[in-house]
Amino acid sequence: MNICVFCSAADLDDRYTAPAREFAELIGKRGHTLVWGGSDVGLMKVMADGVQENGGRLVGISVEFLSAKARENADEMVIAKDLAERKAQLLARADAVVVMVGGTGTLDEATEILELKKHGLHIKPVVLLNTAGFYDGLKQQFQRMEDEGFLPLPLSELVFFAESGADAMAHLEQ
Structure with a gap:
């Protein structure tokens, strides 16, 4: 399975890097492929190292303006012209999407993927990996959106909130 992971390129502490x-x-051990933003820094590097090892x-x-940070020993590296093309290619190559901790870029990627799914433009599973409660507030906001009629489908059909990588993998492999 090709698992697209959206996550931060920031250097983070152990409560985020260990999970x-x-x-x-x-x-890696289950023979899957990591499809990711291509950077060899921060949490993106942690993920790439772990999968490859x-x-x-x-x-x-990657994207042109970040290509200097692209990992050199990836099995395949594509340089997109802009962020919109990058997101489209990430989704196109993925069988599933996992959103890990991150900043505004990760949030942008997550909301676009969920918006496309909401409109039936893809049916790939989407998991928000809620490491250390990072997405508790977002989960609460999504629940409010569902409760107040802003979502045209049940939240459970849109996204799965996982509390651990094992939970995320179990959901993806079922």
Whole structure:
């Protein structure tokens, strides 16, 4: 399975990197491919290292203005012209999407993927990996959107909130 992971390129502390390493190990050991933003820094590097060290493949989709940070030893690296093309290629190459901790870029990617799914433009599973309660507030907001009629389909059909990498992988592999 090609698992697209959206996550931060920031250097983060162990409460975020340790669970990322565990999830990366699961991806690699189970023979899956990581499709990610291609950067060799921060949490993106943690994920790529973990997948590669455990036998998984790496497909990076970087973007021209970040190409200097692209991982050199990925199995495949594509340089998109802009962020919109990058997001489209990430989704096109993915069988599933996992959103990990991140900033505005990760949130942008997550909301676009969910909007496309809401409109039936893809049916791929989407998981928000809620490491250390990072997405508790977003989960509450999504629940409010559902409760007040803003979502045209049940929240459970739109996104799965996982509390661990093992939960995320179990959901994807079922």
